[in-house]
Amino acid sequence: MAVRLWISAAPNWGYGAPQRMLNRMVRLNLHSVARLATTTTTTTTITPRAREEAGAAAAIPFEPMLYHLRPVPEEFQQALACNVANAFAAAARTEPGATAQDTQMRICGRVTSVRAMGKHLYFSDLEDHSGRIQVMCSKRHLDEVSQQRLLHRHDHIEVFGSPGKTKTGEPTLKAQLVRVIAPCQAQLPDHIEDKEKQVRERHIYLNTVDNDLRQTLKMRNQVLSTIREFFALRDFVEVETPILSAQSGGAIARPFITRANALQADLHLRIAPELYLKRLVIGGLHRVFEIGKVFRNEVNKVYADPGNAGPVLRRACQELHLERMELFINGAELCNAYQELNDPAEQRRRFEAQHRERQQGNDELPLPDEDFCQALEAGLPPTVGWGLGVDRVIMVLSGKPHIRDVLAFPILAPKQATSQDGC
Known part of the structure; x- marks a missing residue:
């Protein structure tokens, strides 16, 4: 085909x-x-601590019906819905260590990596069709459903937060609320x-x-x-x-x-x-x-x-x-x-020659199409x-x-x- x-x-x-x-x-x-x-992309890794926490959380059973899209909380209803590229651009305009507190954004995407910093702080890379951005959140920023299992690679999440940069200058969306909207329930390989x-x-x-x-x-x-x-x-x-x-x-x-x-x-x-x-x-x-x-x-x-x-x-x-x-x-x-x-006459002659060859066993040749020959006469x-x-x-x-x-x-x-x- x-x-x-x-x-x-x-x-x-x-x-x-x-x-x-x-x-x-x-x-x-x-x-x-x-x-x-x-186009090239960068590869990210998961820290040993994140792997350990993810493994422990994997034992918690899922309740899939809890992960459908829910209404936007009242305090975030004015957040600007945008794609990852827009959020990255807004974050890139800030100074290292700063946050645009007066700007609230809402993005959705797929988690490509999770990195734990201490007991409560997490960094994850979020990807959608437009690009990739780092998301910073603490455990208290996860909604009550997501807190049961934390974040896994390949989860689809929704993030409400403000754009900024880390002290090292990495453009980051600093989360105020993170919700898992489609959990990854399979152990996906890194390579096939x-x-x-x-x-x-x-x-x-x-x-x-x-x-x-x-x-x-x-x-x-x-x-x-x-x-x-x-x-x-x-x-x-x-x-x-x-x-x-x-x-x-x-x-x-x-x-x-x-x-x-x-x-x-x-x-x-x-x-x-x-x-x-x-x-x-x-x-x-x-x-x-x-x-x-x-x-x-x-x-x-x-x-x-x-x-x-x-x-x-x-x-x-x-x-x-x-x-x-x-x-x-x-x-x-x-x-x-x-x-x-x-020329309809020549077309008929060729169809007839193909038909004779087809009768001798060549079934790839088409059958004569008299309707098409009549169309050629017009x-x-x-x-x-x-x-x-x-x-x-x-x-x-x-x-x-x-x-x-x-x-x-x-x-x-x-x-x-x-x-x-x-x-």
Whole structure:
């Protein structure tokens, strides 16, 4: 299963447009996207005393219903709700040892470390989507529920307090009230060596170990946003084409087949949206694109980095003078662009040739699609189109060797089965 970007455009776009578009997209936001790949974080540790206290507290049974979000106490209702980055910035503006007593803030996040200073004072690092900040609190600042077990790593907590700095100059939120809003009730590891376990327990892997994966997923989001922005500025219309249909087409691949009980018929998951996008161009929607998943029932490939080869473009004139362009980076094909066939008679001839080969045992070839041939008879203007492997783009930008490294939840074989490539 892969995410691909498919585009079709009518005559005024020009035959050289796919290559020009790709060049512009690469220039458009490559630096801002790649910047996310270089984000680094610091690692914190737990003191022996904190480990001892956490171990003792772990024996106390949880009452999960006590940890739902509760009303804000009256004395903190004027506190400014903000993210960790805002709190850090406010704390950074204070002097060492000082506290902005006239400023009350409320932040929520995940505890990444806990450090005890004496019997009653605790320092913890709190993290949310925007960053990380140190929180200082004493045991009396914990609400009565939280006092039963103190704080654990990976707890989600709510903190009310004032920004300031410690005497050593560390920006800190000095807590006046700390409440656990979602306790961590599992013993989470510091590291997961097994690659398959990293994927199966992705919620743990993301939460505790792999900030790099989180940054990769953020990069993925920015790449998709950039693609959409690029086409919106050029008057393209984003569309959705059927994921399930009576037959698959538009590419050469073995489809997944499922049963529609309501229709009492088999349906195919799409292997490409190409034929539907061409129908839209025929219907007068001359600039369309789709970002979506395609499903191909084939052996999953590992796109390993073969070396530091630069981009390679290949152009070939096929029969009927079709133009084609492919983009390869580091040995991985990222883009396949072509001028579309718009002759219904030639399309039928090719479908028939594929059908004869299919009858001889090549079940990856699609069945003839007469509905599409009839659509071509209405007239497909000279059109160019290309498909971009978004997953592979993320692999190149992030330097990841395997496609599973850029997906939040890649497909795995069932636990009782084994897989040669682990994905």
